[in-house]
Amino acid sequence: MTIVLTPFWCNGVQKLKKAPQPPPKPAHGLTPPALDDTIHYERCLAQLRSKDKNIEKYIYLSALKEQDPHMFYKVALLHMPEITPLIYTPTVGDACLQYSHIYRRPEGLFISINDKGKIRNVLKNWPRIDEARISVVTDGSRILGLGDLGVNGMPISIGKLSLYIAGAGIRPESTIPICLDLGTNNEKFLADPLYLGLRQRRVSDEAMTAFMDEFMHEMSIAFPKLLIQFEDFSTDHAFLYLERYRNKYPVFNDDIQGTGAVVLSGFLNAAKLSSAASGRPLSSHRILFFGAGSAGVGVGLQLMSFFTLQGLSKEEAREHIYLVDSQGLVYNDRGPLAEHKKVFARNDYHGPPITNLLDIIAHVKPTALLGLSTTKDAFTADVLQAMGALNPRPIIFPLSNPVRLSECNFEDAVENTAGQVLFASGSPFPEMQFNGKTLYPGQGNNMYIFPGLGLGAILARATSVTDSMVEASSLGLAESLTPEERGLGLIYPHIERIREISAFIAKEVIRAAQKANVDHHTELRSMNDKDLTEFINSKMWNPYNGFAKVGNMSHL
Numbered sequence: 084m085t086i087v088l089t090p091f092w093c094n095g096v097q098k099l100k101k102a103p104q105p106p107p108k109p110a111h112g113l114t115p116p117a118l119d120d121t122i123h124y125e126r127c128l129a130q131l132r133s134k135d136k137n138i139e140k141y142i143y144l145s146a147l148k149e150q151d152p153h154m155f156y157k158v159a160l161l162h163m164p165e166i167t168p169l170i171y172t173p174t175v176g177d178a179c180l181q182y183s184h185i186y187r188r189p190e191g192l193f194i195s196i197n198d199k200g201k202i203r204n205v206l207k208n209w210p211r212i213d214e215a216r217i218s219v220v221t222d223g224s225r226i227l228g229l230g231d232l233g234v235n236g237m238p239i240s241i242g243k244l245s246l247y248i249a250g251a252g253i254r255p256e257s258t259i260p261i262c263l264d265l266g267t268n269n270e271k272f273l274a275d276p277l278y279l280g281l282r283q284r285r286v287s288d289e290a291m292t293a294f295m296d297e298f299m300h301e302m303s304i305a306f307p308k309l310l311i312q313f314e315d316f317s318t319d320h321a322f323l324y325l326e327r328y329r330n331k332y333p334v335f336n337d338d339i340q341g342t343g344a345v346v347l348s349g350f351l352n353a354a355k356l357s358s359a360a361s362g363r364p365l366s367s368h369r370i371l372f373f374g375a376g377s378a379g380v381g382v383g384l385q386l387m388s389f390f391t392l393q394g395l396s397k398e399e400a401r402e403h404i405y406l407v408d409s410q411g412l413v414y415n416d417r418g419p420l421a422e423h424k425k426v427f428a429r430n431d432y433h434g435p436p437i438t439n440l441l442d443i444i445a446h447v448k449p450t451a452l453l454g455l456s457t458t459k460d461a462f463t464a465d466v467l468q469a470m471g472a473l474n475p476r477p478i479i480f481p482l483s484n485p486v487r488l489s490e491c492n493f494e495d496a497v498e499n500t501a502g503q504v505l506f507a508s509g510s511p512f513p514e515m516q517f518n519g520k521t522l523y524p525g526q527g528n529n530m531y532i533f534p535g536l537g538l539g540a541i542l543a544r545a546t547s548v549t550d551s552m553v554e555a556s557s558l559g560l561a562e563s564l565t566p567e568e569r570g571l572g573l574i575y576p577h578i579e580r581i582r583e584i585s586a587f588i589a590k591e592v593i594r595a596a597q598k599a600n601v602d603h604h605t606e607l608r609s610m611n612d613k614d615l616t617e618f619i620n621s622k623m624w625n626p627y628n629g630f631a632k633v634g635n636m637s638h639l
C-alpha cells in the first residue's frame with residue numbers, strides 16, 4: 084500500500100519530525116481488495132502516459148507528489164529521462180506561464196514586498212522550521228528565457244527542489260520553495276484577473292535591496308542550517324545579490340555558478356575530443372559566447388579556469404573568451420558597457436561594431452560557440468556550417484531554455500557539420516541516426532550540478548559556498564563519465580545515474596569545503612574517501628517501496 088501524507092497546510096503548524104515512513108496497513112475495507120504496490124506503480128505510469136499534453140502530465144505528477152510522494156519519487160527515479168522534462172525544463176516553463184490558471188493548492192512560501200518589516204512572522208508560519216536545509220528562492224524576474232513572470236515563477240523553485248530530492252536524496256521535508264513577490268512588469272499578468280501575485284509593477288532597486296537584506300537576515304535566524312540557492316533573478320540583481328551575500332550566508336546562484344560549473348564540465352570533455360581531432364593544444368581553444376547575461380558571463384568566468392588548468396594565467400585565459408550581446412561583439416571602444424560585461428570586453432578590436440554573427444565568427448575564428456541569448460534559431464545553417472568549416476569537430480552548445488528558445492536543434496547541428504558537432508543544449512533533444520550511427524546530444528543543464536553541490540554543502544555544514552567548491556562540483560561531474568559513456572562519445576553522463584553522480588560531486592564538494600576551511604561538520608575530515616562516500620550515501624533519502632521489484636537500481 085502506498086502512503087497518503089496529510090498535506091501540512093491542513094494541520095496548521097504541525098511539525099513533521101521524521102522522514103515520511105510507510106504507513107501502517109489501512110484497516111480492512113478501506114482500500115480495494117486487489118491494491119498492490121507493484122501494480123499500482125504500473126497504474127500510475129499508465130495514467131501519466133495516457134495524457135496527451137505535457138502540461139496535463141505536469142498537473143498529474145504534481146497531484147501524485149502531493150498525495151503519494153513516495154510513489155512520485157519512485158516513478159521519477161526509475162524514469163529520469165522521461166520524467167525530468169515534465170517536472171523541470173522545458174514543461175516547467177509552460178507551468179510557470181500558466182501557473183495562475185492551473186493553480187490548485189499552495190506549495191512553498193510566498194513573501195511579498197508588503198511583508199517588509201515583518202518577514203520574520205511569515206517565516207515562522209513555515210510548518211517544518213527545524214527540518215529546513217535547502218531553499219530555492221526566485222523573484223520570478225527572469226524565468227528561463229521567458230522573461231518577467233512575477234509570482235508565476237514559483238514552479239521553478241518547486242521543480243529545482245524536486246530534482247534535489249530525486250537527484251541527490253535530499254529529504255522532501257527539508258526543502259522550502261520560495262517565491263518573492265516584488266511586483267511584476269509583465270503587463271499581460273497585471274491585466275489577468277486570475278494572476279496570483281501583487282497587482283503592481285516591480286519596486287525600485289533601493290526598495291528591493293532593503294527587502295533582500297531583511298529577508299536574508301531573517302532566513303538565517305529562522306533556518307540556521309539552511310543553504311539558499313538563488314534562481315532566475317534578472318541579470319543585474321543576480322550578480323548584485325550573489326556578491327552582497329555570498330561571504331555572509333551559505334548561498335549560491337544557480338544561473339551564474341551552477342551553469343558555469345555544468346558548462347565547464349561538458350567543455351572539458353568536449354575540448355579533449357575536439358583537440359584530438361584538430362591536433363591543436365587545449366590551451367588554444369577560443370570560445371565565443373552568444374549572450375552576455377548572468378548565464379553567459381557566469382559561464383565565461385567559470386571557463387577561465389579551463390585555461391588556467393592548462394597553465395595559462397588569468398589574463399591569458401581572458402583573451403580566449405569573446406562575448407556577443409544584442410549589439411554585437413562586446414569591446415571597449417564600443418561605448419559604455421554594463422558592469423558584468425566589462426571583464427570580457429575586447430581591447431584588441433577598434434573598428435565599427437560587428438553585429439552579424441557570421442562576421443563575428445569570421446573575425447574570432449572560434450573553436451566553440453555557446454548560446455545563452457534566449458534567441459531561437461540564432462545558430463542558422465550558415466553559422467553552423469561556418470563553425471564546421473573552421474573546426475574538424477566544432478563545439479556548439481545552444482544552452483537557452485526552454486527548448487523553443489534554443490539557438491538551434493540537435494538535428495540541424497548534426498546535419499550542418501557532417502555529423503562532427505560536439506553538442507550540448509540546455510533543454511533535452513532526442514538522439515538521432517546519422518550515416519548509420521546513433522548520435523547522442525548532451526544536456527548542458529545545471530541540473531547535473533546543483534543537487535550534488537547542495538548535498539555536499541549541506542553535509543559539510545558549509546558556512547559559505549566558495550569558488551573552489553563550485554569548481555570541485557564541475558571537475559567531479561567531468562570525471563564521472565564511465566568508459567562506456569566515453570565510448571559513446573558522450574560529454575555528460577546518463578541522467579539515470581544522477582544519484583551516483585551527485586554522491587561523487589558531493590564528496591568532491593565536501594573536500595573542497597574542508598580545504599577552504601568553511602566546513603562546520605569537521606568530523607568528516609578524518610574519513611577516507613570510501614567512508615565519506617558511504618556516509619553520503621547513507622544520508623540520501625529514498626522512496627520506501629521496493630526498487631527491487633521494478634527494475635535494476637543497483638547504482639543507487
Ligand SMILES: NC(=O)c1ccc[n+]([C@@H]2O[C@H](COP(=O)([O-])OP(=O)(O)OC[C@H]3O[C@@H](n4cnc5c(N)ncnc54)[C@H](O)[C@@H]3O)[C@@H](O)[C@H]2O)c1
Pocket residue numbers: 225226227228229317318337338342345373374375376377378379407408409410411455456457458482483484485488508509510527528529530
Ligand atoms: N543550460 C542551463 O543550465 C542554463 C542556465 C542558466 C540560464 N540558461 C538560459 O540562458 C538564457 C539567458 O539567461 P540570462 O540570465 O543570461 O538572461 P539575460 O536576459 O540576462 O541575457 C541574455 C543575453 O543575450 C543577449 N541577447 C539577446 N538577444 C540577442 C540577440 N538577438 N543577439 C545577440 N545577443 C542577444 C542579451 O544582450 C543578453 O546579454 C536563458 O534562456 C536561460 O534559460 C540556461
Ligand SMILES: O=C(O)C[C@H](O)C(=O)O
Pocket residue numbers: 171172226227228315337338483484509528529
Ligand atoms: O532551469 C533550467 O532548466 C536551467 C537554468 O537554471 C535556466 O534558468 O534556464
Ligand SMILES: [Mg+2]
Pocket residue numbers: 227314315337338
Ligand atoms: Mg535558472
